[in-house]
Amino acid sequence: MLEAMLTPAQRALRDEVRDLVKWVPRQLILDMDDDRVRYPRGYVAEAARRRLLGLRFPTEYGGRGLGWVDEIVALEEVGVLGTSLACLYSLPSIVGEAIVRFGSPEQKARWLPAILSGRLTVAEALTEPRGGSDFFGTTTRARREGDVYVLDGQKRFVVGAEGADLFLVYARTDPEARPHEGLSAFIVERSEAGSELRVEHVYGLMGTRGGGTGRLTFRGARVPATNLIGPENGAAAVFYQMMIPERMTSAAGALGMARAALEIAARYADRRKAFGQRIRS
Numbered sequence: 001m002l003e004a005m006l007t008p009a010q011r012a013l014r015d016e017v018r019d020l021v022k023w024v025p026r027q028l029i030l031d032m033d034d035d036r037v038r039y040p041r042g043y044v045a046e047a048a049r050r051r052l053l054g055l056r057f058p059t060e061y062g063g064r065g066l067g068w069v070d071e072i073v074a075l076e077e078v079g080v081l082g083t084s085l086a087c088l089y090s091l092p093s094i095v096g097e098a099i100v101r102f103g104s105p106e107q108k109a110r111w112l113p114a115i116l117s118g119r120l121t122v123a124e125a126l127t128e129p130r131g132g133s134d135f136f137g138t139t140t141r142a143r144r145e146g147d148v149y150v151l152d153g154q155k156r157f158v159v160g161a162e163g164a165d166l167f168l169v170y171a172r173t174d175p176e177a178r179p180h181e182g183l184s185a186f187i188v189e190r191s192e193a194g195s196e197l198r199v200e201h202v203y204g205l206m207g208t209r210g211g212g213t214g215r216l217t218f219r220g221a222r223v224p225a226t227n228l229i230g231p232e233n234g235a236a237a238v239f240y241q242m243m244i245p246e247r248m249t250s251a252a253g254a255l256g257m258a259r260a261a262l263e264i265a266a267r268y269a270d271r272r273k274a275f276g277q278r279i280r281s
């Protein structure tokens with residue numbers, strides 16, 4: 001973002017985030033790209049330790065009560081680190097948005113402080129093997145049985161899945177309803193779902209290795225009914241709200257990545273000589 005557009009507080013925030021970016025070891029990024037590191041939990045913990053996760057959320061939950069623009073300022077800086085680390089930084093903001101807006105007071109108190117302090121790591125599970133654009137065609141099923149929902153189905157391209165403790169999962173609860181009126185949103189805790197939730201590594205991702213991107217398979221995974229976010233069959237509203245930080249953070253991260261690429265190219269053009277002169281002269 002242009003320097004002139006930033007308030008003094010936003011400049012200070014930007015500098016704080018730049019400091020986090022400088023903290024990230026170069027070797028970590030190389031190891032992630034080589035698939036030697038599957039999920040950089042220490043990086044998420046460090047961002048949490050600096051109180052830089054979920055900046056928009058109320059201070060009572062561990063956020064800073066800041067605005068959307070502030071978060072964009074932060075994300076542009078984190079974007080310099082590449083897609084994987086930018087996505088992992090965004091996830092508490094994305095999953096947290098669903099909890100802040102649609103969660104009950106008990107759900108907020110249970111999960112938000114744990115997420116923002118880095119005690120619990122999160123991921124969002126929307127995309128399925130049949131495709132992602134047709135979100136409302138979701139085929140993962142959730143059937144109510146007493147005080148639990150039983151989940152069956154698959155999700156893929158879930159960033160952070162390998163290290164996540166909690167997943168925001170969308171599943172069909174009413175197959176008879178119109179597509180956008182039959183989905184529900186759940187927080188699935190890995191520890192509660194047990195072996196009925198399998199998380200597999202996704203190999204060969206270009207530019208997004210090391211971010212824990214995984215495939216989830218639910219086979220009769222039992223999720224407490226108290227983990228339903230918003231009303232049953234009410235996931236359309238959760239999805240549309242969650243997609244605001246989802247897309248916003250993707251765009252701001254991409255801006256940071258583009259800036260970093262330009263800076264690297266400009267530095268190289270300063271060094272590189274051709275036809276007897278620097279190519280940037």
Ligand SMILES: Cc1cc2nc3c(=O)[nH]c(=O)nc-3n(C[C@H](O)[C@H](O)[C@H](O)COP(=O)(O)OP(=O)(O)OC[C@H]3O[C@@H](n4cnc5c(N)ncnc54)[C@H](O)[C@@H]3O)c2cc1C
Nearest residue numbers: 083087124125126127130131132133134156157158159208
């Ligand atoms: C960096 C990154 C991070 C991601 N993180 C996550 C995550 O954390 N969790 C998660 O669940 N998912 C994640 N995704 C997956 C993402 O949500 C999907 O990639 C996206 O929804 C598109 O789905 P798809 O890849 O299956 O493409 P498709 O839906 O198969 O679409 C492929 C192309 O076909 C076009 N298309 C689709 N349908 C039609 C049609 N009917 N007519 C004409 N054209 C059509 C689309 O516009 C697109 O250009 C991530 C993706 C990326 C790139």
